[in-house]
Amino acid sequence: MTEAGDERRRGAGPPEVLAARRHKLESLRARGVEPFPHGYAGAEPIASVREAHAGLGVGEETIVAHRVAGRITARRGQGAMAFLDLVDRSGRIQLQARIDELGTDGLDLLTGLDLGDLIGVEGFAISSRRGELTLRLTAFTLLAKSLRPPPDKHHGLADTETRLRHREADLLANEETRAVFIMRARMVSAIRSYLDSEGFIEVETPILQPLYGGAMARPFTTHHNALDREFYLRIAPELYLKRLLVGGLERVYEIGRLFRNEGISTKHNPEFTSIEYYEAYADYINVADRFEELMRFVTAAIGYRGPIDFQRPWHRETLTGAIERRTGVDIRRCHDRGRLAGAMRAAGLDVPESDTWPQLVDQLVSKHVEPTLVEPTFLFDYPVETSPLAKRHRSEPGLVERFEAFIAGMEVANAFTELNDPDEQRARFEVQRALADGGDEEAQPYDAAYIEALEYGMPPAGGIGFGIDRMAMILTGRTTIREVVLFPAMRDT
RNA sequence: GCCGGCGUAGCUCAGUUGGCAGAGCAGCGGACUUUUAAUCCGAAGCGCCUGGGUUCGAGUCCCAGCGCCGGCACCA
Numbered sequence: 334m335t336e337a338g339d340e341r342r343r344g345a346g347p348p349e350v351l352a353a354r355r356h357k358l359e360s361l362r363a364r365g366v367e368p369f370p371h372g373y374a375g376a377e378p379i380a381s382v383r384e385a386h387a388g389l390g391v392g393e394e395t396i397v398a399h400r401v402a403g404r405i406t407a408r409r410g411q412g413a414m415a416f417l418d419l420v421d422r423s424g425r426i427q428l429q430a431r432i433d434e435l436g437t438d439g440l441d442l443l444t445g446l447d448l449g450d451l452i453g454v455e456g457f458a459i460s461s462r463r464g465e466l467t468l469r470l471t472a473f474t475l476l477a478k479s480l481r482p483p484p485d486k487h488h489g490l491a492d493t494e495t496r497l498r499h500r501e502a503d504l505l506a507n508e509e510t511r512a513v514f515i516m517r518a519r520m521v522s523a524i525r526s527y528l529d530s531e532g533f534i535e536v537e538t539p540i541l542q543p544l545y546g547g548a549m550a551r552p553f554t555t556h557h558n559a560l561d562r563e564f565y566l567r568i569a570p571e572l573y574l575k576r577l578l579v580g581g582l583e584r585v586y587e588i589g590r591l592f593r594n595e596g597i598s599t600k601h602n603p604e605f606t607s608i609e610y611y612e613a614y615a616d617y618i619n620v621a622d623r624f625e626e627l628m629r630f631v632t633a634a635i636g637y638r639g640p641i642d643f644q645r646p647w648h649r650e651t652l653t654g655a656i657e658r659r660t661g662v663d664i665r666r667c668h669d670r671g672r673l674a675g676a677m678r679a680a681g682l683d684v685p686e687s688d689t690w691p692q693l694v695d696q697l698v699s700k701h702v703e704p705t706l707v708e709p710t711f712l713f714d715y716p717v718e719t720s721p722l723a724k725r726h727r728s729e730p731g732l733v734e735r736f737e738a739f740i741a742g743m744e745v746a747n748a749f750t751e752l753n754d755p756d757e758q759r760a761r762f763e764v765q766r767a768l769a770d771g772g773d774e775e776a777q778p779y780d781a782a783y784i785e786a787l788e789y790g791m792p793p794a795g796g797i798g799f800g801i802d803r804m805a806m807i808l809t810g811r812t813t814i815r816e817v818v819l820f821p822a823m824r825d826t
Numbered sequence: 827g828c829c830g831g832c833g834u835a836g837c838u839c840a841g842u843u844g845g846c847a848g849a850g851c852a853g854c855g856g857a858c859u860u861u862u863a864a865u866c867c868g869a870a871g872c873g874c875c876u877g878g879g880u881u882c883g884a885g886u887c888c889c890a891g892c893g894c895c896g897g898c899a900c901c902a
Contacts, residue, residue, distance in 0.1 A: 348835080348836060348871075348872095349836090349853075349854085349871055350835090350836045350852075350853050350854095350871080351836075353853055353854070354853085392860095407862080407863080409860095409861045409862065409865085410858080410861090410865090411858060411860070411861065411865085412857075412859065413858080413859045414858090414859040414860075414861085415861085416860075416861045416862070418862080427862075429861090432859075433859085447852090447853085448853095461861075461862085462860050462861090463860075463861075463862070465862070467860090481836075482836045482837075482852060482853070483836090484837045484838085485837040485838050485851055485852070486837090486851070486863065487837095487850095487851065487863035488837070488838040488839085488851075488863080489838085490837070490838090491837085491838065491839095492833095492837085492838090492894085493895065494833090494894045494895085495837095498894095502837095506837085548902080549901085549902095550901070550902080551900095551901090593902075595901050595902090596827090596899075596901065598897095598901080600902070601901060601902065605902075607902085695901095699901090743902090744902060745902085747902080775900095800902055802902090803902075823893090823894090824892085824893065825892095825893095826893065
């Protein structure tokens with residue numbers, strides 16, 4: 334059902350399922366029941382109730398009292414007795430409501446509540462005749478009345494559009510959705526604890542930036558009224574983080590939202606979460622080793638049980654070797670656009686006319702190499718043309734010390750030995766400026782403040798950035814970024 | 827941005843060659859003291875995404891629009 338449909342119906346009077354809940358709300362108030370009380374202190378998580386009675390035998394009853402709170406998700410009436418399912422953040426538990434415990438009025442009130450209502454309960458832990466852990470209720474309190482029916486209790490909520498536009502409905506109906514976002518949170522928490530334990534400090538740099546940089550992407554722009562100037566929403570925190578290396582912080586990381594004004598796809602959301610970390614006195618090989626270690630740590634910490642093996646050492650190839658192996662094109666022998674285009678045509682590959690040399694290299698990687706990289710893989714050593722912030726390779730002319738990491742056919746990380754020579758950085762920016770003048774919308778702008786920072790002296794360093802969302806996709810086994818972003822970008826209805 | 831698929835009750839879904847819009851769950855009324863998506867009986871609830879058109883007659887066929895999904899392009 335679309336939003337527009339809801340609105341129209343509201344104008345013509347609500348559907349009867351909504352009206353029924355409204356009427357029930359009023360009759361509760363008429364009975365003196367407050368439908369929206371202020372709190373319910375002292376409830377324990379359902380999971381801890383389960384833990385406390387793990388060894389309970391079938392049909393066994395205890396006099397251990399528990400107090401829990403949650404949402405009613407199912408009801409099985411038996412006249413003078415009823416069973417209900419209660420769900421909280423930690424799990425589900427069955428409730429048994431008996432007329433001899435609650436009285437006629439109490440049982441009527443409880444069984445008259447709706448699926449979706451939030452209640453707090455007290456009761457004794459017992460095992461039912463079928464062996465299910467159950468709370469035999471001695472008391473209950475309505476904690477919040479639900480005025481909108483929850484999705485089908487068995488089929489859950491399946492309509493993708495409703496799931497994404499009303500994530501709350503998705504979360505309350507689909508346990509699997511809750512599991513995905515809990516897993517994502519634990520993943521981020523594990524990343525933090527790894528980096529914290531390695532002496533990195535978490536920092537926050539500007540999201541509203543006077544000049545964007547650190548990646549090849551088109552930015553969002555916005556306007557600050559008091560300063561009367563345009564700001565960009567950051568496309569990357571890189572340049573600010575490296576200024577912190579200059580300042581002596583030496584090991585820094587930032588987890589936060591990035592914004593790129595580009596297309597939306599199963600792998601792209603206009604705002605997404607990345608982490609970047611930088612380490613003084615490391616080079617890109619050290620960074621690759623640490624990233625492998627980080628992923629081993631994170632997957633162990635969250636109990637990852639998926640198809641990808643993170644314990645084994647990652648595959649390592651050079652970029653040029655990977656391209657040559659898969660297409661026969663040796664980009665080292667094709668330093669100008671014409672030669673590369675010719676070699677690609679000779680190999681029977683598509684050559685878009687407007688593509689520049691770096692764009693053709695990108696094509697080769699994304700079309701012919703990336704899809705083959707299912708197991709965790711590093712590609713090392715990229716052309717200097719595609720990497721204006723990376724340090725020149727120590728032995729390979731024309732290349733920089735940069736790698737990208739791939740998992741499940743998807744690029745997940747980008748890293749390099751950082752360029753810390755201010756004069757060379759200035760020259761690289763000049764090249765970018767020329768590209769921008771030539772109409773390249775993604776060329777990086779000249780950042781004079783950054784050059785000035787490098788002039789104070791930046792330690793040799795390695796750094797990496799990777800997409801939290803894509804990592805979450807891989808670790809939760811989702812195929813679209815929308816399944817790991819709580820509220821993904823959607824069109825207006 | 828381009829190409830294709832989809833849009834029916836609060837939710838999950840049927841709907842034949844164009845012929846009175848349906849089921850299950852939820853909700854409503856009643857029965858029931860051990861049930862576990864789904865106990866039994868009964869009565870309700872759908873302007874079929876929006877707007878045009880063809881037709882005696884449109885959920886169904888045609889056109890346009892909106893949204894979602896899947897590709898492509900762009901990108902991480």
